[in-house]
Amino acid sequence: MTRRYWRDLGILLGLALGVRLGLYLVLPRAEPVSDEAEYLAAAWGLARGQGVAFYAEWPWVRPPLYLLFLAPFLRLFGSASGPLAPSVREAVRLVQIGLSLAVPLLVYHLGRVMWDRRVARFAGVVAGVAFPLAGLPHLVLAENLFLPLLLAGVASLVGFAQARERRAGLRWLALAGLLFGLAILTRGVALAFLPLVCAWTFAHARRNPRYAILSCTLFAVVVVGVLLPWTLYTWKAFGRPVLVDTTGGYNFWLGSQGGQFRNTYQVHQTLLALPDPAARQAYAYRQGWAAIVSDPTAYLRGRLVELRQLLRINYSADERLVEGFSLGMVSVPHLVALFLLEDLLYVLVVPLALAGLFLSRREPGRRLVLFWLGYCLGTGVVFFAIGRFRLSLWPFLALYAGAVASRPWRTLARREVLLRSGAALLLSVAFWAVxxxxxxxxxxxxxxxxxxxxxxxxxxxxxxxxxxxxxAGDLNGARAALTPALAYRPDGSEPLPTARVVLAEWLRASGDPAGALAALEGSDWYQAVLLRGDLLREQGDLEGARVQFASRRLVERNPVDWAYDHLRPPPTQEIDLGNGMDWGLIQGFYQAEQEGLRTFRWSKGACSLRFPGAGSGKPQLLSLRLWAWRPAGEVPARVTVVVGETEIARFTARMDGWSEVTIPLPSSPPGSDVLVSLRCTPFVPGPRDLLNTGQLRVLGLMLDQAVIRPE
Incomplete structure (x- = not known):
């Protein structure tokens, strides 16, 4: 390898690392999106020595390798506060940034061995700066491990194709089998690609049939050897073997329904009623085929829709982390990077890649890459498609876009150049049309x-x-900043809902609660609903406040932390959690639940209670009605009570039912707010909780009521 080669790698590494670190600084630390919650929950069980017990109560089974990758991070950084501990995801992100640098480096290597340095530099830069690849380490998704393994496997197969000696070729094939086996154990979608790899291997060595058969056999044996331990493990764990995963059946059934079930909850319950994952997969495939047979025309129409979905840009897709972009909640660098380094780059790279595909013809590994591109498009269409599925295409699109830099048309006759260019142009126009x-x-x-x-x-x-x-109490300064914000009306009629909320807060602070209510009229933005309920509560209209606080938008979003920071509840010495009037009094709690006539909320590992105006100048008593239920095998909840910055009590909460705990409180100035914080050892509930609630919860205590009484 020449000095020029290492200089290119150094420059590419610096560029790719700079882009990734820049995105690390600007991308939001959001709640888990897409499949992140499932990966974290399953890996949490693995880290705690529960094996794959999570998937015994889940509609499908995923491959194990990415879970094994995550488990050490959860073991090291999540032992005290669970899989949602910020330190867990930060550590995973930083390691994945380092891992993701392998993608542009492998793309550069493939460009060098398949074409030349010009192609390698262009393709490496595209893979280094493309937002889907550079932003991927920010997400807890298996593609972070899958893409380096896939590219290394393809590079090994290209090494086999270029080997001058059979022994060297077989060594490359053995390495490729190992890497593809590991890639399949990361994302099972690659399993069905193996026959195409074997066909490509045989075709490459077809001039020597014995060598061709030996090559295919060696590759297949190594892959099977990598997969077999996992298959045997699932056999022991579930009673029936799972080759790699069972997501295919569920996704096939989902695709036959147009990408959305009519009743997802019922589908999950039906699958979980079956005895094991293999039975669930078989049932899902049967249901998918039955839906196709009953209306094949609708299924075929749906495939065109899925192809369109795969090719189009979905701006608000979960993995882009742009929730609230229309309200200004996404940073400018994030927005600019998304548009320039993902969306605009995408519509420019694909036509270049099509030109490279049609005009190149002799590079080693060409058919293998074509097989992979066709396979990815085919599986997206047959099952269902989302923009995230394009991730596996990006490195190869970058390669063939770079191939144009090698001027491949020089080796073609003029007529052939015109025909191939015309075909590439037609496909590019069709792509652009979509x-x-x-x-x-x-x-x-x-x-x-x-x-x-x-x-x-x-x-x-x-x-x-x-x-x-x-x-700060500066009403004039607030009005000066608010006036231009109110003038911005994106739909031509109303200001942003967030601007109406701040206007209502300003009117309330100015002594005009009626004007504040008028400013919020008609808005169903959750902050407006909360503030409207708080204003009605302040005026004594408790029934009107209950109607607002019972809004479905609040139930779905559960913005207890925003309410705690922005609402001004009236003085109280009693908080009845979950009764609809606890907004603004609590922080760090999940949605309200009901058990008979009793309402309660689950807390997180740390939570807060606020009693406005409850200070009396004398010592008081705090009574908590709580239940620290835990599943079998979990340690009892050790609870710490803090007032202000002072720890005032510690106790072990009961696990077997509701109990009342009374704690002496230190004196607080008369009329002051009493702020109480509770901290306890949390636990992660089973997979059915994640399935039913749609969120990965780390639970502390069930709290029904908190009351301050005289001593």
Whole structure:
């Protein structure tokens, strides 16, 4: 390897690392999205020595390798506060950033061995800066491990194709089998690709039939050897073997329903009623085939829809982390990177890649890459498609886009160049017809959404200044910052709902609660609903407040932390959790639940209670009605009670039912707020809780009521 080679790698490594670290700093620390919650929950069980027990109560089984990758992080950083501990995800992100650098380096290597340095540099830069690949380490998804393994496997197969000696070729094949086996144990979607790899291997060595058969056999044996321990383990764990995973059956059934079940809960319950994962997969496949046979025309129409979904840009897809972009909640660097380094780059790279595919013809591994591209498109269409499925295409699109830099048409006759260029142009036009409107069109296309998000971001900064001024008691400064924010009306009729909320807060602080209610009229934004309920509660209209606080938007979002920071509940010495009037009094709790006539909320590992105006100047008593239920094998909850910064009590909560705990409180100034914090050892409930609630919960205590009484 020459000095030029190492210089290229150094520059590429610096560029890719710089982009990834930049995104690490600007991307939000959001709640788990997409499949993140499932990966964290399953890996948590693995880290605690429970093996794959999680998947005994889950509709499908995933391959184990990414879970094994996550388990040490959870063991080291999540032992005290569970899989959602910030330190867990930060550690995973940083390690995945390092792992992701292998992708542009492997793309560069493939460009060198398949073409030349010019192709390698272009393709490596694209893979180094493309947002889908550079932002992927921020997410807890198996593609972080799958892509390096896949690319290393392809590089090994190209090494086999270029080997001059049979022994060297067989060594490359053995390495490829190992890497593909590990890739399949990361994402089972690659399993059905193996016959195509074997066919490619045989075709490459077909001039020597014995060598061709030996090559295919060696590759298959190594892959099977990698997969077999996992298959045997699942046989022992579930009573029936699972080759790799059982997601295929569920996804096939889902795809036959147009990508969405009519009653997802019922589907999950039906699958979980079956005795083991293999039976669930077989049942799902039967249901999918039955749906196709009953209406094949609808299924075929649906495949065209899925292809369109796969090719189009979905601006608000979960993995893009742009929730709240229309309200200015996404940073400017994030928005610019998304548009330039993902959406615009995508619609430019694909036509270049098509040109490279049609004009190149002699590079080693060409058919293998074509097989993979076709396989990914085919599986996306047959099952169901989301933008995230394009991740496995990006490195190879970068390679063939770079192939244009090698001027492959020089080796072709003019007529052949015209024919191939025409075919590439026709496909590019067809692609642009589908993808360009979702990139450069008005909202909700990427360009329109980016413009909206950038304008809203400027408004959000003004609103933040107004809120800081309100917190400081500067009503004039708040109004000055609020006025331009209210003038921005993206739909032509109303200001942003967040601007209406800040206006209502300003009117309330100015002594005009009626004006505050009028400012919020008609808005169903959750902050507006909460503030409207708080204003009605302040005026004594408790029934009206209950109607607002019972809004479905609040039930779904559960914004207890925002309410704690922004609402002004009246003085009280009693908090009845879950009764609909606890908004603004609690922090760190999940949705309200009901058991008979009793309402309660589960706390997180740390939670807070606020008793406005409850200070009496004398010592008081705090009574808590709670239940620290734990599943078998979990340690009892050790609870710490803190007032202000002072720890005032520790106790072990009962696990077998509701109990009342009374704790002496130190004196607080008369009329002051009494702030109580509870901390306890949390636990992660079973997979059915995740399935039923849709969120990965780390539970502390069930709290029914908290009351302050005279001593």
């Amino acid at each position: 993808a360009l409107p979702s990139c450069l069109g008005p909202y909700p296309a990427s360009l329109g959404a980016t413009r909206l998000a950038l304008r809203s971001r400027a408004v959000a900064r003004q609103l933040a200044r107004a809120e800081r001024a309100l917190a």
